[in-house]
Amino acid sequence: MTKARVIVTLKNGVLDPQGKAIESALGGLGFAGIGSVRQGKVFDIVLEETDPARAEAALKKMCEQLLANTVIEDYSITIG
Template sequence: MIKARIIVTLKNGVLDPQGKAIEGALGGLGFSGVGSVRQGKVFDVELEDSDRAKAEAALKEMCERLLANTVIEDYSIAIT
């Protein structure tokens, strides 16, 4: 079994209204010194395959086809 964590974030330069709202809320709660906040998504995926190369290819395809909008989002894959 292979376990992976996929992190999807907005590309630099893409507006992040949810991140801005969180940034404002943190300030409203008294947390000073927060420069900026960007939000993203995390997916923990378990694959039954034990072939690391095949798993990496499958995970990349999952990101390209469903998990990330590659026009505005970047993703990273960490296999553990």
């Protein structure tokens, strides 16, 4: 089995209204020194595939087809 973590974030330059709302709420709660907040998604995935190269290829395909909107989002994959 192969454990992996996929992190999906908005590309630089893409507006992030949820991040701005969180940023504002943190300020309202008294947290000072917040420069900016960007939100994203984390997926922890366990694959039955044991070969790391094949697992990574499968994960990339998952990201390209479902997990990330590659027009506005970037993704990173960590295996292990």
